[in-house]
Amino acid sequence: MPKSVKIFSPATVANLSCGFDTLGVALDGKGDTMIFTKTDKNKVVITKIKGANLPYDINQNLVGVIAQKMLNESKADFGLDIEIYKGFIPGSGLGSSAASAAGTAFGVNVLLEGRFNTLELVNYARLGEEVACGSPIADNVSAAIYGGFVLVRSTDPLDVISLPVPDDLFITALHPQIEIKTEDARTILPTKVPLKDAINQWANVGALVSALYSSDYQLLQRALKDYIVEPYRKQLIPHFDDLKKAALQAGALGAGISGAGPTIFALSKGEKLSYEVLEAMGQSYKNKGIDFNIFNSKISTKGVRLI
Amino acid sequence: MPKSVKIFSPATVANLSCGFDTLGVALDGKGDTMIFTKTDKNKVVITKIKGANLPYDINQNLVGVIAQKMLNESKADFGLDIEIYKGFIPGSGLGSSAASAAGTAFGVNVLLEGRFNTLELVNYARLGEEVACGSPIADNVSAAIYGGFVLVRSTDPLDVISLPVPDDLFITALHPQIEIKTEDARTILPTKVPLKDAINQWANVGALVSALYSSDYQLLQRALKDYIVEPYRKQLIPHFDDLKKAALQAGALGAGISGAGPTIFALSKGEKLSYEVLEAMGQSYKNKGIDFNIFNSKISTKGVRLI
Numbered sequence: 347m348p349k350s351v352k353i354f355s356p357a358t359v360a361n362l363s364c365g366f367d368t369l370g371v372a373l374d375g376k377g378d379t380m381i382f383t384k385t386d387k388n389k390v391v392i393t394k395i396k397g398a399n400l401p402y403d404i405n406q407n408l409v410g411v412i413a414q415k416m417l418n419e420s421k422a423d424f425g426l427d428i429e430i431y432k433g434f435i436p437g438s439g440l441g442s443s444a445a446s447a448a449g450t451a452f453g454v455n456v457l458l459e460g461r462f463n464t465l466e467l468v469n470y471a472r473l474g475e476e477v478a479c480g481s482p483i484a485d486n487v488s489a490a491i492y493g494g495f496v497l498v499r500s501t502d503p504l505d506v507i508s509l510p511v512p513d514d515l516f517i518t519a520l521h522p523q524i525e526i527k528t529e530d531a532r533t534i535l536p537t538k539v540p541l542k543d544a545i546n547q548w549a550n551v552g553a554l555v556s557a558l559y560s561s562d563y564q565l566l567q568r569a570l571k572d573y574i575v576e577p578y579r580k581q582l583i584p585h586f587d588d589l590k591k592a593a594l595q596a597g598a599l600g601a602g603i604s605g606a607g608p609t610i611f612a613l614s615k616g617e618k619l620s621y622e623v624l625e626a627m628g629q630s631y632k633n634k635g636i637d638f639n640i641f642n643s644k645i646s647t648k649g650v651r652l653i
Numbered sequence: 654m655p656k657s658v659k660i661f662s663p664a665t666v667a668n669l670s671c672g673f674d675t676l677g678v679a680l681d682g683k684g685d686t687m688i689f690t691k692t693d694k695n696k697v698v699i700t701k702i703k704g705a706n707l708p709y710d711i712n713q714n715l716v717g718v719i720a721q722k723m724l725n726e727s728k729a730d731f732g733l734d735i736e737i738y739k740g741f742i743p744g745s746g747l748g749s750s751a752a753s754a755a756g757t758a759f760g761v762n763v764l765l766e767g768r769f770n771t772l773e774l775v776n777y778a779r780l781g782e783e784v785a786c787g788s789p790i791a792d793n794v795s796a797a798i799y800g801g802f803v804l805v806r807s808t809d810p811l812d813v814i815s816l817p818v819p820d821d822l823f824i825t826a827l828h829p830q831i832e833i834k835t836e837d838a839r840t841i842l843p844t845k846v847p848l849k850d851a852i853n854q855w856a857n858v859g860a861l862v863s864a865l866y867s868s869d870y871q872l873l874q875r876a877l878k879d880y881i882v883e884p885y886r887k888q889l890i891p892h893f894d895d896l897k898k899a900a901l902q903a904g905a906l907g908a909g910i911s912g913a914g915p916t917i918f919a920l921s922k923g924e925k926l927s928y929e930v931l932e933a934m935g936q937s938y939k940n941k942g943i944d945f946n947i948f949n950s951k952i953s954t955k956g957v958r959l960i
Contacts, residue, residue, distance in 0.1 A: 368856040499860040500853070505875060507863050538845040544881070546807070548855035549675040553806040555859045556814050559866040568812060574851070 350383040351456045355449030355650040357434055357643075358441035358489040359517060359611045363572040363602035364550035370441075370489030370496050373517060374646035377490075378445045379431040379653070380409075382453040387425040390414050397432030398442075408443055408474035412450045416470055420458050436478075438521045439609040444486030447474025452491065452650040467491055469504055479528040479606075486605065493649030495558055512561040515645045516620035518598070520589065520627045521609040523637040526582050531606035534578045543573040563599060563615045570600025570613065583608050589630050596626035617644070657690040658763045662756030662957040664741055664950075665748035665796040666824060666918045670879040670909035671857035677748075677796030677803050680824060681953035684797075685752040686738040686960070687716075689760040694732040697721050704739030705749075715750055715781035719757045723777055727765050743785075745828045746916040751793030752957075754781025759798065759957040774798055776811055786835040793912060800956030802865055819868040822952045823927035825905070827896065827934050828916040830944040833889050838913035841885050850880040870906060870922045877907025877920065890915050896937050903933035924951070 356377035362369040385391070390413045392402045404410025413426055428450075436442040451470040455462050462470070471487035488496040488506045495509035553569035556562070580586040580603065593601035593612035597619050601612040612627065614620040620642050628640050663684035669676040692698070697720045699709045711717025720733055735757075743749040758777040762769050769777070778794035795803040795813045802816035860876035863869070887893040887910065900908035900919035904926050908919040919934065921927035927949050935947050 365855065365859065367852045368859060497856065497859045497863065499856045499872075499875060505860075507860055507872065509863060535848060537848055539848050539851055541842060541844055541846050541881070544846055544851040544854065545674045547851065548672065548858040549804065549806045551855040552672065552675060552804045552858040552862045553812075553814055555862040556804065556816060556866070559863070565806075565814065568806060574848070 350381060351453055352379065352381045352653050353449050353453045353650060354379055354653045355445040355452065355490055356493070356646055358444055358486045359519070360441060360485040360489065360605040361575065361603070362554070363570045363576070363600055364547055364554055365497070366572070366575045367483065367485060368498055368551065369554070370485035370498070371517070372489045372493045372646040372649055373440070373643040376440070376641065376643055377433050378449050379433065380446070380449045380453055381429040382457055383427045384457055385425040385427050389425045390417065391425070391427050392430065393427045394429040395432070396430070398435055400430070400432070400436070408477040409446050409450045411477050412447060412470050412474050413454050415473060416451065416454045416458065416462070420461055422458060426454065426457070437525050439526070439603065439605040439607045440519060440521070441486035441490060441605060443474055443478035444471065444490050447471040448487050448490035448650045450474065456652065464491060465504055465506065468506055489649070491649045494645065494647045497555065509555060509558045511645050511647050512558060512563065512566075514616050516614050516617055517643050517645060518593070518612045518614065518620055518624045518627060518640065519604060519609050519643070520631060520638055520640040522583065522631065524584070524608050526607045528606040531579055531582060534582065535575060536578070539574050546571070546573045566613070567599040570602065572602055576602055579603050579607055583610065584636060585631065585634050586610065589627055592626045592630035593623050596623045598623045617642075657688060658760055659686065659688045659960050660756050660760045660957055661686055661960045662752040662759065662797055663800070663953055665751055665793045666826070667748060667792040667796065667912040668882065668910070669861070670877045670883070670907055671854055671861055672804070673879070673882045674790065674792060675805055675858065676861070677792035677805070678824070679796045679800045679953040679956055680747070680950040682950055683747070683948065684740050685756050686740060687753070687756045687760055688736040689764055690734045691764055692732040692734050696732045697724065698732070698734050699737065700734045701736040702739070703737070705742055707737070707739070707743070715784040716753050716757045718784050719754060719777050719781050720761050722780060723758070723761045723765065723769070727768055729765060731764075733761065733764070744832055746833070746910065746912040746914045747826060747828070748793035748797060748912060750781055750785035751778065751797050754778040755794050755797035755957045757781065763959065771798060772811055772813065775813055788839075796956070798956045801952065801954045804862065816862060816865045818952050818954045819865060819870065819873075821923050823921050823924050824950050824952060825900070825919045825921065825927055825931045825934060825947065826911060826916050826950070827938060827945055827947040829890065829938065831891070831915050833914045835913040838886055838889060841889065842882060843885070846881050853878070853880045873920070874906040877909065879909055883909055886910050886914055890917065891943060892938065892941050893917065896934055899933045899937035900930050903930045905930045924949075
């Protein structure tokens with residue numbers, strides 16, 4: 347067994363328009379790098395954090411909370427030094443906390459010689475979401491751990507389904523530099539929704555799953571609609587409608603809010619088109635007085651992994 | 654081209670617990686038989702109806718309404734005599750009107766040399782649902798026309814997806830001899846539903862579609878839950894909870910209300926088990942003071958067809 351492991355844990359897009367609190371997908375190339383090193387100190391120490399301003403206190407940083415719990419519950423006879431290299435900033439809506447949480451669950455488990463199964467890792471990683479946003483939501487962490495598309499069928503008990511990834515699918519993400527707290531993005535939602543809209547929504551979730559299995563890009567396009575959440579949350583994102591329109595006019599299959607926002611994602615068939623969508627989204631958002639960054643990524647079939 | 658065609662159009666189960674107004678499936682062996690014969694009379698005549706007490710007036714019987722409209726819109730130079738042999742009674746929740754409607758759309762289209770495509774046939778058949786219950790719902794007619802499992806992604810515009818059928822799936826249906834009007838079954842539903850329940854519901858729709866593609870019977874079992882509709886509609890069906898419990902205890906993957914009811918369906922893996930489920934459901938419902946009939950069927954991969 348190695349004394350030290352280095353892992354990469356991907357950014358993720360949750361919800362995917364129709365699948366609020368249910369669907370998630372992992373991105374390629376964008377994510378956190380973390381190094382976990384066994385020590386004799388019998389405690390967890392976060393020795394380095396780069397790329398974001400996060401607490402070193404292991405009871406306040408979700409990485410520390412998860413690592414301690416895993417060591418305690420497995421009665422480990424070692425401690426850990428942990429280095430965190432954030433590859434993207436918290437509060438983007440791209441699963442920043444989930445990437446660190448999934449990375450921790452995965453990395454610690456390697457040093458524990460793989461004693462926990464994948465679903466148990468999702469459950470540990472969910473603790474991190476609870477630390478970060480008050481709720482043990484599972485869509486981002488599941489996508490980060492499984493890779494590809496996931497469907498969280500149930501959170502209690504946890505039931506995660508790994509879905510197929512069509513070959514030629516790319517995602518464009520534009521992150522306006524504004525802050526939306528996940529809590530605010532949740533509070534803005536109604537507690538009850540029209541049955542009519544809910545029916546449209548679940549028909550689209552079913553259609554999206556079918557589109558992934560059959561690599562039917564046209565069906566995917568028709569299914570990427572959000573009747574329930576987007577009408578509320580888009581109010582928190584300046585110029586959302588224009589940006590979405592720009593993505594769709596450029597040929598994106600669909601566009602919507604990534605997780606709780608403010609990042610807006612677009613899905614495209616083919617890398618070339620995805621760059622046209624990126625260009626159109628960038629053009630649409632420049633000169634709006636809001637800084638942003640924008641990037642393209644292939645959908646990753648791999649989740650968190652050793653590097 | 655033949656002067657006369659004989660068709661079989663299957664009974665169907667709509668909703669399938671999680672997929673209210675979205676999912677449907679066709680049954681094997683149970684359905685309507687109809688004979689369509691070209692005439693020189695330039696009008697549609699229903700010459701025979703067996704198995705149910707339905708109007709001969711072509712403006713009141715959905716079969717007449719659909720047939721006339723198809724002949725008119727295709728400027729046909731012939732009339733039709735139609736014989737209807739109902740294989741199961743209206744008002745059961747097994748898509749009786751849908752079977753006749755799908756049968757008519759299909760049969761007339763054969764005599765029109767197949768000028769309408771499958772989606773157009775669903776649209777004609779939906780007219781029948783509008784005549785029968787006031788709303789052009791598409792789940793039963795889509796299942797009857799396509800066969801197997803279908804997902805109605807949208808009704809406007811109509812978008813129907815054909816889903817895979819696992820090999821070894823059987824359905825048991827118990828029809829209590831009580832009347833539930835589809836209209837009443839719709840009125841009892843709330844116009845708004847808790848977002849929390851809606852999320853559970855669409856997660857299960859996605860899971861059910863995944864289970865069909867992957868022939869994952871255990872996942873199918875977990876997905877066959879209804880958070881939204883069953884709690885209301887089961888009030889219209891005496892002893893529903895006991896009956897469902899009996900089906901599940903006997904090993905059914907799931908059980909619920911077929912369409913608007915009152916028929917209760919159960920899905921089972923394997924024919925042998927489906928007969929045990931049938932036995933348990935029958936035992937549960939006997940001596941309750943309500944007459945019923947009960948039958949088993951394989952899921953049919955074929956929809957309406959020439960015989």
